[in-house]
Amino acid sequence: MSATPQRLAALPRPGLGTAGLLVAPAVLLLLLLFVYPFVYGFVLSFAPIEGDWLSNYHKFFSQSRLWRTLPTTLELALPVTLINVGFAIPIALRLRRKSTYQRWLTTLLVIPMTLGTVLIAEGMLTYFGPKGWLAEVLQFLHVYDGPIRLTHNYWGVLISLIISGFPFAFLLILSYVTGIDPQLARAAATLGANPWNQFRYIYLPLLAPGLAITFCLAFVQAFSVFPSAVLVGAPSGSTHVISIAAYEAAFEDYDYPLASTVAMIMGFAQLIVVAAVLGTRRAFYRGPTAGGKG
Amino acid sequence: MSDQFSELRLDQVSRHFHSTAGASVAALDELTISIRRGEFVALLGPSGCGKTTALNCVAGLLPLSGGSIWLDDRRIDVLPPERRGFGMVFQNYALFPHMTVSGNVAFGLRMQGVSRAQISQRLAKVFALVQLEGHEHKLPGQLSGGQQQRVAIARAIVIEPPLLLMDEPLSNLDAKLRLEMRSEIRRIHRELGQATIYVTHDQDEALSLADRIVVLKDGAVQQIATPQQIYAEPANLHVARFMGYRNVIPLEVEAVDGDRVIVTGMKLRLHGTVKQPLKGRQVLAAIRPEEISIGQGGTNVIEGRVDNFEYCGRDALVDILMDSGLTLHARLPAGITSGQPLHFSIPPERVLVYPREDGA
Numbered sequence: 260m261s262a263t264p265q266r267l268a269a270l271p272r273p274g275l276g277t278a279g280l281l282v283a284p285a286v287l288l289l290l291l292l293f294v295y296p297f298v299y300g301f302v303l304s305f306a307p308i309e310g311d312w313l314s315n316y317h318k319f320f321s322q323s324r325l326w327r328t329l330p331t332t333l334e335l336a337l338p339v340t341l342i343n344v345g346f347a348i349p350i351a352l353r354l355r356r357k358s359t360y361q362r363w364l365t366t367l368l369v370i371p372m373t374l375g376t377v378l379i380a381e382g383m384l385t386y387f388g389p390k391g392w393l394a395e396v397l398q399f400l401h402v403y404d405g406p407i408r409l410t411h412n413y414w415g416v417l418i419s420l421i422i423s424g425f426p427f428a429f430l431l432i433l434s435y436v437t438g439i440d441p442q443l444a445r446a447a448a449t450l451g452a453n454p455w456n457q458f459r460y461i462y463l464p465l466l467a468p469g470l471a472i473t474f475c476l477a478f479v480q481a482f483s484v485f486p487s488a489v490l491v492g493a494p495s496g497s498t499h500v501i502s503i504a505a506y507e508a509a510f511e512d513y514d515y516p517l518a519s520t521v522a523m524i525m526g527f528a529q530l531i532v533v534a535a536v537l538g539t540r541r542a543f544y545r546g547p548t549a550g551g552k553g
Numbered sequence: 554m555s556d557q558f559s560e561l562r563l564d565q566v567s568r569h570f571h572s573t574a575g576a577s578v579a580a581l582d583e584l585t586i587s588i589r590r591g592e593f594v595a596l597l598g599p600s601g602c603g604k605t606t607a608l609n610c611v612a613g614l615l616p617l618s619g620g621s622i623w624l625d626d627r628r629i630d631v632l633p634p635e636r637r638g639f640g641m642v643f644q645n646y647a648l649f650p651h652m653t654v655s656g657n658v659a660f661g662l663r664m665q666g667v668s669r670a671q672i673s674q675r676l677a678k679v680f681a682l683v684q685l686e687g688h689e690h691k692l693p694g695q696l697s698g699g700q701q702q703r704v705a706i707a708r709a710i711v712i713e714p715p716l717l718l719m720d721e722p723l724s725n726l727d728a729k730l731r732l733e734m735r736s737e738i739r740r741i742h743r744e745l746g747q748a749t750i751y752v753t754h755d756q757d758e759a760l761s762l763a764d765r766i767v768v769l770k771d772g773a774v775q776q777i778a779t780p781q782q783i784y785a786e787p788a789n790l791h792v793a794r795f796m797g798y799r800n801v802i803p804l805e806v807e808a809v810d811g812d813r814v815i816v817t818g819m820k821l822r823l824h825g826t827v828k829q830p831l832k833g834r835q836v837l838a839a840i841r842p843e844e845i846s847i848g849q850g851g852t853n854v855i856e857g858r859v860d861n862f863e864y865c866g867r868d869a870l871v872d873i874l875m876d877s878g879l880t881l882h883a884r885l886p887a888g889i890t891s892g893q894p895l896h897f898s899i900p901p902e903r904v905l906v907y908p909r910e911d912g913a
Contacts, residue, residue, distance in 0.1 A: 443650075449634050450635075450664055451664035452664050453633075460660070548650060
């Protein structure tokens with residue numbers, strides 16, 4: 260270990276000029292498309308059309324139509340993330356071994372990712388609508404005769420977010436699961452661990468850091484829900500999510516400073532959850548997930 | 554599960570898999586053997602011979618295609634691995650990377666529901682046995698290969714399994730450490746008296762450790778015998794080749810008298826010993842390089858010139874080139890020089906004669 264710094268120093272290093280040139284386009288793009296709009300919006304949120312510099316934030320947290328978007332969005336994003344990650348774990352564990360069957364099922368599970376939110380919403384309206392295929396089939400079989408209300412409400416958005424978000428969570432977790440040496444679970448089995456204990460003591464702790472990352476990415480994706488909240492939700496009622504509030508402020512009231520304020524609060528809320536989840540990662544083992552020397 | 558048993562019986566244990574062509578291929582074909590309490594059995598063979606398959610079948614990590622496994626009167630091949638309670642040492646150790654050395658070794662005891670006080674008592678005992686004191690709180694990644702090996706062994710033996718399974722445990726170590734750990738395994742086996750099945754492709758390991766050796770090739774048992782028998786009297790040519798009989802010469806039978814035989818060909822006439830019933834006059838004679846010595850005494854005297862010469866310290870590996878163009882490998886004293894024409898002799902009981910088979 261002690262020899263490492265000297266060895267690194269002895270290696271010829273590319274000059275800062277070359278590295279700088281290589282990184283420049285990305286840095287420029289990041290500055291123009293992310294940092295500048297962010298700073299612009301941040302400053303704008305403190306320059307309200309009327310009132311003092313904090314009045315937009317005041318407005319957000321005093322008007323129930325605005326602040327309620329935070330719990331509304333959380334009530335969608337948290338269950339969706341938990342469902343997506345929760346179901347992806349056992350399925351990924353089942354499909355970790357390579358086989359033709361595994362390839363087909365993985366493909367099938369991942370296909371929804373290639374569909375856009377709008378396409379999924381369209382499909383859902385025909386399938387889950389009051390006169391959709393699901394209702395027709397259930398009524399035809401006399402399984403359930405009552406009205407089916409799975410669109411234009413909370414459940415419509417929830418289902419849509421699961422359809423579009425699950426493949427993403429599944430693929431990420433599958434890659435984490437296949438990175439764990441299957442020999443470890445076998446060793447645990449010979450030591451008396453049944454399948455549940457193999458999962459609990461071997462797979463789960465080794466997966467934990469990956470699960471935290473997957474949770475964060477899936478959560479951020481679900482929290483910024485917009486098209487499906489409009490198309491299959493109740494955009495003025497139960498699915499009046501925070502991105503809709505920002506949209507309304509910007510393009511219906513033409514109050515750009517307020518829209519920026521909503522966007523800043525949205526970003527901050529996501530940051531808090533992500534920071535909290537990643538913070539727990541410190542508690543987990545984060546080394547290689549294979550036993551023995553390579 | 555740690556109750557003692559008197560015999561583990563494998564009865565025609567087979568494992569087949571389907572090749573890409575759809576044919577059924579036997580990875581292990583009807584292995585039958587009884588292992589007594591405290592016995593050390595080595596499964597020996599080249600890679601792909603079915604030895605690891607056999608071990609995984611006993612551990613319960615692979616289902617059998619046929620046959621049964623019995624622990625005394627209890628049939629165990631129907632049990633999942635966690636209910637067999639056999640300790641296993643894996644080739645890559647399979648240590649849990651997120652647990653400390655203590656956590657790894659205690660895992661099996663925790664699964665058995667052993668009390669905390671008992672666990673620490675048994676850990677202390679096993680760490681003393683494998684000489685790992687002072688490393689208890691390290692993670693496996695912070696240990697050397699040899700130490701990881703000791704953890705893997707400690708983890709398997711601390712649950713006091715009726716049977717210990719070891720899958721090429723030394724193959725990841727360098728030559729010096731391999732010798733050290735070999736004697737360690739021998740010592741631990743002597744102290745615990747644990748019945749052990751040990752898989753290896755290294756004949757020295759098998760000879761030095763085992764009470765009995767099972768030689769496998771292509772899933773089929775070639776010979777089950779003590780190390781002495783396997784070394785001196787290989788049951789067939791495959792075993793002979795694997796045990797270091799590097800000289801295999803195609804010859805013809807001139808005369809047979811019981812198990813004594815005279816074989817000729819390649820301008821040679823050798824007295825030998827029949828080791829497997831002969832079928833016809835075509836035979837193969839197998840001779841170990843160590844059995845060829847310089848001198849003109851005895852029945853089998855051959856003439857040749859020292860050709861290639863590999864110095865090995867105490868002695869040398871030498872190619873002897875004969876007039877017929879035949880080359881024999883011999884292990885001779887290091888003083889020999891290349892190009893020397895010499896007489897060599899081979900004792901007749903060390904010229905093993907086997908029938909010539911197709912492809913042999």
